[in-house]
Amino acid sequence: MSRTSVLTLLLAGPLQSWGASSRFTRRTTESAPTKSAVIGLLAAAAGIDRDDDTRLAPLAALRFGVRIDQPGIRIRDFHKAMHPVTGKTMPLSERFYLADAVFVAAVEGDHTLLTGLHQALRTPVYPPFLGRRSCPPSRPVDLGLHEDARIEDILEHVPWQAAAWYRRHHRATLPNRLTVLREKHTGEDAAGDTLPDQPVSFSPTRRRHTLRTVVTTFVPGPTASTTQPQQAVHHDPFDALPALPEDENA
Template identity: 60%
Template structure:
């Protein structure tokens, strides 16, 4: 079994697990359905294709930078009649950074990593209006399980955010698929995709457990003297 790590960062993200009419909310962290949808798109799968192999992958997400929840009001018109549609309320996460992990058979994980490096459909962070700010693929970890991979992966927050922390490690919250023994105490989230077919989208409940990992920090890449012209003093 191998683990594929993804860095999910961008100006805006939106990971909805439920929507009610014109109100589109976002979860505080990426959903399994959203990340698997991104992977399915990278593979070039159609919305009506079978998702059983992707849904069987174990999933976890680490919050490296929680970001800020913001609200946007949007208007639209029907293309044929130009009739105004109801005002819609949409929520986003601004300046958030996450590390998502999917664990599965070596061949499947390697195929997903290759697809992210040359995607058929470009990845987006929950909605098409939310592109990532950099490469998503952090690589495959074959020597560790899901939790160990998230513990070993350096903190991926933005440089300005990392400057607030000076210790060698940082405590970061994780949400992960519950193991069978953990199901009685797990929270439930309806974000396990059964079908992305727009005519009949279907999602099942997923057991989720929360814990904290101590991840290594990255050395600061800020050099306060980088733009100074420092000259060696002339010798006598």
Template identity: 55%
Template sequence: MSVLALQLAGPLQAWGSSARFARRTTENAPTKSGVIGLLAAAQGLERTADLTALTALRFGVRIDQSGTRIRDFQTAHHPDTGQAMPISDRYYLADAVFVAALEGPDQLIAQLYAAVRRPHYLPYLGRRSCPPSRPLDLGLHHSTTLEDVLTAEPWHAAGWHQKQHRHEPAVDLPVLTETRGNDTANSLAADTLRDQPLSFDPRHRRYALRTVHHSTVTVTNPHARPVTARKGVPPHDPTSHLEDA
């Protein structure tokens, strides 16, 4: 088995697992359907293509920088009648950074790695209006697991974000990993998401439920600074003038 690691960073991202009419939401982390769609586009697959091999991959994501949720609205007119359409509320994650990983057969992962490096269609982070600001490629890893890659990968948050935690030599990052088959261990730390893509056919998009396990990993902060006393300020001891009784 091999693991493909991806860096998902951009000014805006939008990873919706459900959409109702004019309200388009986003999850707090990339969805499996969104990342599988990115890889299918990189391979040049059509929306009606068979997704069986891609959906069988095991998926995980690490939240390196959670970003800020923002709300936007869009107006539109019907192309034929010119009539105004309902205002569409759309939600995005601004300044977020994630590490995504997919585990699967060596040959398929190698093909996806080649496609990411030379994509057929331009990749985007959930919506076409959300291009990546950094290279997606974080490497191909052989004879390892999803968990090991998400643990070993260095912290990819922006430098300014890491400096905000400069007094922390290490930080804990949330991780969401897809459970294996019928694995029910740690069920209290698990959740279900309807983001397992079955078909991207625009005539009938279909998604299934999958189980996601929540955990954390600890990574080193490259911008950590030791805490030192301020120069010219003597140490403060509020009991220094008290006498023993």
């Protein structure tokens, strides 16, 4: 029998956008990361092509959950662009983002599969982004692999990941609980909401999603000791890019 483990991800950045039902010129965002987007992030890290539904299927079957450590603020941007070929002005669109949000996401499943995805996060084929390519992470995404574990336990015990300034600001008014949005497991007798973010295919010509059931629960909030700023970790997304040749005339 295969072992069940949990891979955790830290999703933090100046801007994030997690659309589940965006249409036409209005591109909304959910209040927390969607399963489709996080599976897409993992697939990109592993170098899985968008048309490769066979390799995508095991990732889509992983059980998903997310904890809201820092809710962020919803902002709106009016977006204007021009067609790269014709030069015509594209329709003005509204795009919504979450600013200054921090989430702990987790996927649960086969230990061997998650071990490979964990390594892919450390040396990604394609760089990760937080819902849209214009939203790079500000901190390392890899938060760790937990062997022989379940999402419910991990999302309760992973340390609070809020930013240092947020910890200082809320030191006197700590949240007594953190919200967890997790996928309902087979046979569970719990009411939940449905969200159309279960990926079926990421192919540009036949992108498809279906509904999944999401259960909202709560875990104990941070204590006074967890409001202390964590040691800073150097993270520059551009470190992964090759250095440009020096300009001899500079």
